[in-house]
Structure formats: C-alpha cells, structure tokens
Amino acid sequence: MIPTLWAIATLTFFLMRAAPGGPFQSEREIPAAAKAQLEHAYGLDRPLGEQYVRFLGNAARLDFGPSYKYPTQQVKDIIFASFPVSLELGLWALLLSLAIGVPLGVLAANRQNTGFDYGAMASTLLGVSVPNFVLGPLLVLVFSLTLYWLPPALWMSPADRVLPVITLSAIYLAYIARLTRGGMLETLRQDYIRTARAKGLPESRVIFGHALKLGILPVVSYLGPAVARIVMGSIVIEQIFAIPGLGRHLVSAAFNRDYTLVLGIVVFYAGFLMVLNLVVDIMYAWLDPRVELA
C-alpha cells in the first residue's frame, strides 16, 4: 500500500509541475516583487528535487501545507470539510440504489421473461446509458424550474439533497439491478436451490434465505469500486448542483495549478480507494466461505 501511494504521489507531483503555467499568474500582471515574494513563501524558488523531498516528508506526516489558491486554508482542512459532503451524497445515492436496485433485480430474476422483467431491464438500460450531466439538468428543468417543487442546487436543507442523490444513483441503481438479476438467475439454477424447493420451503425463504446470499456476490464485488467512484465520481454532479464536495475542489485545483491541493486530494483518494478494496475483500470472504483471506 505504501509503495503504491508513493508512486501515485510522485507521479502526480511531477505531472503537475510539467503542466504549463503555475499557481501565481493572472490576466493582470502580478508585480515581479509580489510574485517573487509568493514563490519564496511557498518554497517554489527552490530546486525541484528539494521541493519533492520536502513534499514527501510532509506528505508522510499528512501535512500538505496551505492551498496555493486559497492561502488562508490548509489542504487537510479543505479535505476534512468537503469530503463528508461528498460522502453523504454518495452514501444516500448508494442507499437508494441498493434499496431499489436489489429488490428490482430479485423480482426480475424471479419473473424471468415476463413483462415485469422486460420493463425493469429496459428502464435500467436507460439508467445506464443516460449520463448524469443530462439527467441532472433534466430533473432540474422539470422539478425546479417548471413545477417549483425542489431547489435546483445547493446543499443546505434536506430538500436540496433530493435531485443530486437521484441523479447520482441512477446509473448505480441500474447496474445493481442488472447484476442482482444476473446473479440470482444463476443461483436459482443451482442444485441447493432445487433441494430447498424440494424440501417445500416457501419461495420467500428460498430467495431471501438461500439464493440471495450467493446471488448478490456480483453486486458485492461491484460495490467496492462503486463506493469509491460514487464518492469520487460526483465531480459533474457537485458542479451542476453547486455542492461543496471534494470533487469540485479537485477539478478547480487542477485548473488553478493549486499544487498542494491537487496532491492532497489525489493522495487522499488513492488511500481511500485502497482501504475500500481491502474492506471488499474481507466482505467477500465473509459472504462466500470458499474465498480464503490470503
């Protein structure tokens, strides 16, 4: 884990420096003295090698220093303030996708090749293929600007959360429903399910007591990267709905050449992703005893 993080941090550090321009430039001239003063304050006047060593040392202590664009803010404060917002958005979306996606997939598998199955799968296909930057504005257009039911953006009241959560969850909901259906279809053909049915168990116990535990495995393995993405990949949604999350910071930091903020966020994301993958591996072993923890 440490070598991977080191490689990511190093790559990001040098890629950022390779991009043209720097953090202190403007359409209006910055006086040479002021610019020199700023670069000195941030150590940008030192040789690149020295800057790199210093950055690694600080990163090891999780201290990325102040943001270049917002010098009054420490990078770690920005991350700690904005990540919970992204996390909340992501978790609500995940909850919604699971709460609707899993039952939808189970029902569709149970009624394979019926009208319900076809309808469910057709609508999930739509969910997979309509990108969130189309869905979001469409929802805003209908529910905020035409019906005046819900706010079109921001992140203050509970009502503010409805549209972005729906927008973010659509694609995950669709995937989860399709994966659940696929996994269930396979499981329902297994011998032990036939045995369970032969014993005369009620259908609900067959499905929820026996089949679901195995049938949901594809969803679980999908959840690992999905959780990471649902929290990180909301960049577009955070921008459209003006949500003060981490994704919005990452995009603007890259554009602003805010070296410290970019590095802080990238290292944070990388670490977060690795921890999540570990958790999924553990969950996997717990759900399916055939998988051993190495």
Add this chain to the structure above:
Amino acid sequence: MNAPDKNRAQKARRSLAAFVVPEVALALALGLAGCGGGNASTPASRASADYFGDITPPKGQVFTFNNGAEPEHLDPAVMSGQPDGRVARLVFEGLCSSDPKTLAPVPGVASRWDVSPDGLVYTFHLRPGLTWADGHPLTAPDFVWSWRRVLSPSTGSRYASFLYPVRNAEAFNKGEIADSTQVGVAAPDDSTFIVTLGQPTAYFLELVAYYTTLPTPRHVIEKLGSNWESAKNLVGNGPFRIVLWKQKDRFELVPNERYWDRANVRLTKIVALPIEENSTSTNLYKAGVIDWNPSGYVPKQVIPFIQHYKDFSGGPYHGMYFYSIVVTKKPFDNVWVRRALNYATDRESICKYVLKGTVPAWGNMTPTGYPGYVAPPALTYDPVKARECLAKAGYPDGKGFPKFEILFNTSEDHRRIAEAVQAMWKRELHIPVTLSNQEWASYLAATTEKRYDVARRSWIGDYMDPNTFLDMWQTGNGNNRTGWSDKRFDALVRGATLEPDPAKRLAMLSEAEGILLEDGPVIPIYHYTQSSLVKPYVRGIYSTMLDVHPLTHVWIDHGEGDVVAAAAKEARP
C-alpha cells in the same frame, strides 16, 4: 484518430457537455414557457409573465446572491478578484464609498476631504468616534499603517500599483527605497489623514474607492499574522460582519452593530454563494433561491431568451474583448500585416451572427462612458484595403505568408469567434490561419511570456477613465504582452498624467489611442455588456459601468401590497 486522441476527444466532449447541457436545458425551459403560453404551468402566485421565475420575496430582510466563486482572500490588501472584493466591501469601509447609482465618490469613513489647488495634497477628515467591529478605535494612523502595508514588498499585494500615484509609493513597493516613512501618507492627528501625491492624478478618488485601499486592523494583524483571515478572527469596520464561512458553500453576514451608519442598514442577513456554474446560478435565480444574479453569471446562450423580462438588466460594461498580436516576430513586426488583419476583421458580423447581438461591435480600445473623451476613429472592416495593406507588406494575395495561430482559452464563445476570424482572414487575405485552444493556466502562461502569434484577450477597467485601457500599452508594461512599443504613445500617456487641464489631458489620451489603433497591435472586437438579474422586490441595486454594487443600503421590499406594481414605479435602468 489514434487511441489517446480519441480518448481525449471523448473527454473533451464529456466535459463540454457537462457545461453546455444545463444551459441547453434552461434555454429549452424558457423556450417552452415562451412558446406554449406555458406560464400557466407555473403557480400563478409565485411567477409572473413579466419576470423570470419566482418573485416571492424572502421572509424578513434576508438577501441572498451569487458571489460567483470562492474568494481567495479576505484581506483587502492582498486580494485581487471580484468575489473577494464584494465580500471586502461588505466587511470594510474606506475613506470614500461609492454612490450606488453613479459610483461617484461619497463620504465613507471620511466625512469630507479637501484637495490642494495644485492637486497634490488630499486631506481626509475622519468621522469622530469610529471603531472597528471589535470596539477598538479606528483612527487616521490605521490608514497610514494599512497603506504602507499594501505597499510593503513583503506583503506581496497584487494591486499595490493602485497606490502608485502616492509620492514614493512605487519606489517603496519596488524596493528602491526601504524607508516606509518616505511614502506620502501621514496622520497629524487621530482624525486627519493626509495623502501627498507624486503627480496630480485626476482619478485619485476613484482609486480610493477601490478595495485595495480599505483599512486593515493593525491591532489584529500584528497579533495573529496571516491567521486573521478567518471568519472567526476577521475584524472590519464596514456595515456587515462575517458570521459563517464554509468553503465552496456560503458566507453569512449580519450587520456590524458598531458601524457608524448602522441606522440605515436594513438587511438583517446576507448570504453569499460561491457558484461558478452560470447555468446553476441562473437556475437558482429562476427558482427564487437567490435574489440577485450579478452580471457575468447568466449564460450567454440564454440571454436572448430572457432579456425581455423586467428583472433582466443589460447596459454597457467597462470591459473590452480584443485580439492582440505579438509584434516582435516575423511577419507581424510589419505594421502593414497588422493593419491588414485589422481591416479584414468584420466585427459587426461577429457580434450579429456569432454572438446573436448580445454585445455591440466596438473598434476602439477604450469603452464608452467617459464624459469629454472623443475617441479616435477605428479601423473598420474593409477587405479591399486589407488586401492592399497585405500587398504593401510584401505578401500580395497572401502568397508566401507563413502559417500562424490564433490562441484562445477554453470557452465555446472564444472558439466560435476565433473560427469566424479564421474564416474571414482566409477568405479575404488567403493566409494560413490555425486555431490553438489552451485551458486557462496554460493560456495565461503563453500570453504572459509572449509565446503566441495572435491571441484572444480581454481587459476590464479599474476606474472610470480612459487611462485604465491605455497605460497598459506603454513600453514594457506587464499587461502589454505584445512587445509593442511606441515612443510617441508613451510620451502622450505619461504627459497626460501630468496635464492639469482635464480637456487637454483627454485629448492627449485620445491621440495616444489613435496611434495604438493605427499601429495595430490590437484588434478590438466588442464592448462588454452587463447581464444581471435582480428580483423586483430588491431595492438599492443599480446597473453601473464598473459592475460595482455597494450593498450597504440594499433592502427587501415586502411591498405593503403589490410588489410588481412597486417595481414598475421604480423603473430599473
């Protein structure tokens, strides 16, 4: 198209779609509302056919607006952005304030001021009993300290040059003299602040209204250092104080009870949102979440659909959109080449067809709105003359003209304008033009270092005087960025600064602008316009050329009856 290219193209399209689609959706919504007589679909109590969206006033005196971005600084001495400035003008007050309608200097912290007959000494008389928001007294020495701090090289103020008219200010800022007491600011007693200029400056009071010159609290900064720039520690002297600052979320401000004119502050709370996405901002306005969508935060594509609403306000803005040419490289070192490009640019068509008439074509480098300034004639579109100029430069019919690029930063409008200019130059001059698109930071680096041929540029004026659009073209000015240099031009602009007779001064500036246009390092394209939305129940916000809006006396009109009728009475300019 190889694989990485394809990937990049997809990404570009993806990010583009992310920003265009909301605008399309909004335009669609407006289109629907317009065509289908569709206002029936919106609750009649909340919307009206004359206004854009919900016009229900907020409860009480709470005012919400989009500040456009997250401010970088709260310290007026070092800040350099409009979002920063809007917050600073709420929290701090300078010697002069600006009249909300005309932006003329009106008494602020100083109740009056005298100017010596030679225009060199300004004496400001401060109001008695002024205090900072924490109760600490605010006196003339605070201004002396604040202005010296702006000018001190170690502060790193980007806008320190606003104080350069003050005697020895420039030399001190550039480290040529180390003694700050030589700067022409003094406080003979607690209520008198005396500024001595190095040379008469007609627009000095306009500079004093700028946020860089706002007072900063010595007693707080000396104790806390840079930590004073937080919602908790910031101490101002203005009409409001910050009670909440959440990054990329919002600012909340409440009245400063110690403000000298507290009795005339009617708002009980201001909420400022940092929304970068113009379509999101306009959506929030339509839905009635924000009461003011300041100029520049309405997507251009949407303007034709909403400019008929009564709460939309247009009008000229103190900014210019132009192309600049690096004159140190061949073939652009030849004045006839530059003139040929100028004459071959049909700015009228660009504004009419590409920009759908939302901005006026403008051939001068100085915008409109300076009383007494007679702008020199511009080079207008003339393909025949353009070809003659190119032939004189040695490229008859464009033969042998080297390939060159038009550089612009990422934006749909910049691209469409560049494509139109490219087509015009190819059609009229038969010269090989290509386009080069770079994202903002790369574009800034390229223009600053003069690594381009022709580039899209823009300039926003700082004060109401043609000088703010002309002094940048002097030899070696950091904002020139073309390598253009003309001794006559330099002499005229410098001479105008020293000229005591206002009419003569303006005539000299006009002559200088004529030289600039004739010599063609710039191709002016259009004059910026404003496009803001203010709810009809908001009182005290007016359209101003500089797009500066003092919010001290803004209030929410609950109408005591009909809000719409009340709005109609006060015709918004």
